[in-house]
Amino acid sequence: MWNYTETVKDHFLNPRNVGEVDNPDGVGEVGSLACGDALKLTFKLNEAGRIVDARFKTFGCASAIASSSALTEMIKGISLDEAENISNEDIAEFLGGLPKEKMHCSVMGREALEAAIANYRGVPLPTAEGELVCECFGVTDVEIVRAVKESNLTTVEDVTNFTKAGGGCEKCHDRIQELILSARAVTGTEIKLERGAKRLTNIKKIKLIEEVLNREIRPALKKDGGDIELIDVDGDYVYVSLRGACVSCSASQVTLKDYVEKKLREQVLETLIVEEE
Amino acid sequence: MDKVIYLDNNATTMVAPEVVEVMLPYFAELYGNPSSMHSFGGQGGKGVAAAREQVASLLGAEPDEIVFTSCGTESDSTAILSALYSFPEKHHIVTTRVEHPAVKNLCANIVSMTGHFHRITKLPVRPDGTIDLSLYKESLTDDTAIVSVIWANNETGVIFPVVEMAEIARSRGILFHTDGVQAVGKIPIDLSRTPVDFLSLSGHKLHASKGVGVLYVRRGTPFVPFMVGGHQEKGRRGGTENVASIVGLGKACEVAAQNLDAENSRVKELRDKLEKGILKIVPKSILNGHETERLPNTSNISFEYVEGEAILLHLNQYGICASSGSACSSGSLEPSHVLRAMGIPFTAAHGSIRFSLSVFNTEDEIDFVLEKVPPIIENLRAMSPFWKSGG
The missing domain is CATH 3.90.1010.10 (Sufe protein. Chain: A)
Incomplete structure (x- = not known):
């Protein structure tokens, strides 16, 4: 009861x-x-x-x-x-x-x-827009991110309790996890990397890396006429290939270690090592 | 709360006074260990042996086919895992979409823990909760290690044709387990004429105490224990016997045999009065489950456009105890998997209430419930954005 x-x-x-x-x-x-x-x-x-x-x-x-x-x-x-x-x-x-x-x-x-x-x-309602994350209960990313920020949610279970998202078939749990991480990264809230690190499955790790690449790293490189592609992830090693202007850029190794690796370590896993394939 | 009208007997039952009476001496007086060599401990052993005969008698089984466990869930796990250990070359389990969580979640765990090495067929049910035997026959393969089906459904009371299903499995050389937790004591069972290999039952569903159950294991059935330890239960279940509860369960089985007629006459009449009364007075109320292929004590009714937990808490104000298949009352966000398997529409699934009676209920209680239910539903519907007055 x-x-x-x-x-x-x-x-x-x-x-x-x-x-x-x-x-x-x-x-x-x-x-x-x-x-x-x-x-x-x-x-x-x-x-x-x-x-x-x-x-x-x-x-x-x-x-x-x-x-x-x-x-x-x-x-x-x-x-x-x-x-x-x-x-x-x-x-x-x-x-x-x-x-x-x-x-x-x-x-x-x-x-x-x-x-x-x-x-x-x-x-129009802001929450009606956005990507539909939980199909079972019709919850969008806008609603989830908002709940995470407003109520300081840290786990998928929290998000389910507050928004119902993820309470049905559970297919969207990985996506909710990503949204929690990115929402908390944006608000500057501390991400508990150590806890997250042990729990990351390979699929989750790859998804998160891709997300950070797409959201932050690629747009930044593109400004300078460059680009980056994820080739493989093997344990902590992230193999990438630099494209466009980056290929001939003398500072590309600095970019790789000081920018790409730093970003990925901050937002995905602090033990990651970025290598050019 | 002064008055309690207990219509939640599929959840648990009152321990019958005569059961309490036989249990009491085993706490402070006859507390010996049945495994001890001294005659003091031997008194406990005698109590357990007598209980074994009482349980066997209710089931139409032999005493050595009775293994005492801690609950129905343990019995289910023991039976299904035993079959998988006994036939390591077989990787298929046949079950249904309306099983109790003890079987449903065990099967899900088996699949995930063995890395999808095992395959589960979950047979669908018809809208009235009954099963299509032709689909069942088709589902059995040479790879099937065990069939596990619930004899009588805990939520709807719908009874599966277990005798026939067990015979089919037997003819294919496949082990057959049934979760008989709700069926035992409510419908006649004679395992000497029903070829099930395993049957689970739970003490607290038939007026014995919580914390005791039984796994019936047919003589000659390959068996691998789940709880391993001492030689108790002839090595089939380690752990010191829960003597008082086992003795109580024995008595409860004896009483259940005597009450079987009352369950199917007086209890059934009360159930029918309650059910017909509600369906007649409350518009847009629907019976869930087959009308006759059903336990005599169970009635699962959906009230469209209202939510079950809200109904339960209003009933609670009057001391009326029932349960619901709604999402909110379970703590999950989705309504009962049993009702969903039956294809009950969402308009009704969230508003389902299960009334389950016992021999201790009276006609006065049923009249009281019949008086209280309709205004509660009316009141909640008046508040519901989906309810259009006049139906």
Whole structure:
């Protein structure tokens, strides 16, 4: 049995603001029957642009219903700019916390709020764009990267708890792992290389190397008319071939060791050795 | 919580009072080790021997075909791994898509741990949860080491034609294991006339305590132990016997034999009253599983457009205990693999509730549940964005 707080139980058993606002200014619908939870949020604004009424309809478990109820209570009486700043962590905090496996319920609340605000403003949702990573639950890279950054997630399991991504067939686990690494690299958060190093399978290692090459190294070399190609990975040895202007460049060995190897060591594995084939 | 209405007997059962009674002396008084040479320890040994006969009697087996284990899961692992060790040249297992995790996840582990050296055929089921015997026959090959199928499904109660399936396996010279955890005590079983080689059962599903199970091993079946240690269970399962629980299980089997008629008459009537009542009163409620090829105590009902965990927690407010095949109630994100194998639509799979009764349930309890369920569903549907009022 889930260990729900008294506040969660209260909002589940006595949900506030159930239903739909008549002639709403904003409507946000997220989730689906297939996913096991869905939320339709409607709100109404007054002349001053403050939310005067907010209502929800939710299909889902106790924490999904409680998160929806909490959300409507939190946004009533505040402006859209203020509402925009509400994070899923805020919703969970309002409820006195949620079991970690249920954090995705609070994320659904936040997403419905964003969708409703975007609907009011007539703009597309940022999370609707991007690459579809988890086909089972329809989660994009944009959503995953955002959850990683906002909630400081470090493992695939965390990402599943918060976004549901990876909770089905598990095919996307490698991709989620990559997204975690790159998102944390960009935010400057420390990547626990030693832990990651032991766990990297060859496939993962090659994928990560390719990703760093494509994202950072190749664009930088191309600026100078050069290019690089990954030939093979054997243990810690990464065999590459330099192309274009790099071939005749006298500084190419420096580039290889001081730039390419350094980047790969930073972002993939600190024991990597880059060699030209 | 003052009142508990326990309709979750496929999860676990109350230890019957007469079972508790026979167990108690083995804790503080007759605590000797059955393996000891002194007569003090021998008293435990006598208790275990008597229990072996009681279990054998319920199953239509010989006492020396009964191996006591710690649980149904251990019995399943023992049977399947024993077959693989006994026939190292065979690399194929036939099972179904609706097995209990004890078999399902074991098979998945075997495949990954042997580097895909073994192959698993998971037979599909029909929308009503029953199995197509022609597909089963086609799946058996000369490479098949063992067939493992659940006799009665824990989620839906659907009963597989195990007698016929075991005969088919026997005619092909293939070992046959059945997970009989839910079937034993609820439907008549006579292993003297059913050619299964292994059968697993679990004490706590039939009013004995948790922590004790049985693996039936037919005489002459090749056997390699799973738990290796002392000479207990004639070398088939090392480890000091859980004497009190084993004695209790013996008694529980004796009681189960006496209650078999009640299970199939009084319990079934209560189950039918509950099921028919709900299906009649609650619109868009669907029975999952074959109507008659089913355990007398189990009813799995889907309430469309609502989520199972939410239903369970509302029922919990009234002390009503049931379970759900929804994703949220299991801690995973996907609904029950059994319901998905049956092709139950997502509109219904997330809202499935399993009621499982026992001889301890009363008609008053069923009436109370029938009174409480409809408003809970109505209330949750009023909240659901997918529910259009009026159906």
